[in-house]
Amino acid sequence: MRRFKCTVAYVGANYCGWQNQLTGNSVQEQIEQAIRDIAHQKINIIAAGRTDAGVSAWGQVFMFDSDMDLSARKWQGALNGALPKDIHIRRVEEVNELFHARYCVRRKRYDYVINLGEYNVFNRTQAYQCPIPLDTKKMEEGARYLVGRHDFSSFASNSWQEVPNQVRTIDSITFTWDDPVTLRISFVGKGFLRYMVRMMSATLIEVGRGRMTPQDVQAKLEARSKTLVRKNANPCGLTLMEVDYFEILAADDNILVREFLEEDPLPFAWRLEDLEARVRENRWPRAYAISTRHGGRLLGWLQMFRTRSGVRIDACLEDPADRAAFQARIPDLEAWLRAQGESAGKVQTFDSKTIKNRLSRAAKHA
Secondary structure (H helix, E strand, O other): OOOEEEEEEEEEOOOOOOOOOOOOHHHHHHHHHHHHHHHHOOOEEEOOOHHHHHEEEEEEEEEEEEEOOOHHHHHHHHHHHHHOOOOEEEEEEEEEEOOOOOOEEEEEEEEEEEEEEOOOOOOOOOOOOOOOOOOHHHHHHHOHHHHHHHHOOOHHHOOOOOOOOEEEEEEEEEEEEEEEEEEEEEEEEOOOOOHHHHHHHHHHHHHHHOOHHHHHHHHHHHHHOOOOOOOOHHHHEEEEEEEEEEOOOEEEEOEEEOOOOOOOOOOOOOOOOHHHHHHHHHOOOOOEEEEOOOOEEEEEEEEEEEOEEEEEEEEEEEHHHHHHHHOOOHHHHHHHHHHHOOOOOEEEEHHHHHHHHHHHHHHHHH
């Protein structure tokens, strides 16, 4: 069985959203029907997340498994030949079984686009037509209260029974102009609750119209109320632009070797931006996290160094009791290195006490 990762763009105007529903025409339904026509069997797809009715996407990601003898390129061509013209597969990549379209998400970017000029019939399905001038400086001031890690209960329609923990992290909210009358608000974060981006967009529009102050945004956020924010911005302005993934090098039911994530405590003076860049740009040395499979609790970390005899792996585990579980995954790491065109060298494992003693001795001799 082979796994394929697909990046799809679609115009949401004609669909009831991404997810299959008992009544209505969904994007997922269209794609699964296209796969069924090609494979002559039902194959379920799993996406990075849902989009609402009327919401579009440029970078939605889904995956599926198939044993058909088709390359990624042929799958892309066959799917695009079978899909309606407002759904287009931009990329198909064959990935290993450790990739998961939903659980390996590092962050997502949603853009909310507002047309502040004359009503534009050409972008009416991808931009909210706003005939009223907006004070974008005030909107930016209000948006700053939303950036960071907060309880977003006030800005989500999910009940507390459905989602008890409504704490999420917004990495950034930026305002740019596509042209003199088209405002783009970009929201970047790991995960979003139901209607969260549309509720934040609607609130910022109210600030821009002068119906709220920037400080009102903070008050609504801190209230953690399900009744204070009642408006959802029009779905036509919202587009899922990009889904960014972290890489998993090895895994079993108990342990993961993966890229570091924002919530991980970083050892030493490492910076997350540098660690991500080294992986993205294929630079050495690199560092990866060792964590539990479920819950993401950090068990330790490893560094990889390219040497003449192959890539050396130095692993540090906080608890020596986890060493056996990690060592069982060494063949997976060696296989991952071979897939990168690298040869595996020496593997060493240490506990944190040994590492701290070495650093202490090094400091004394410095």
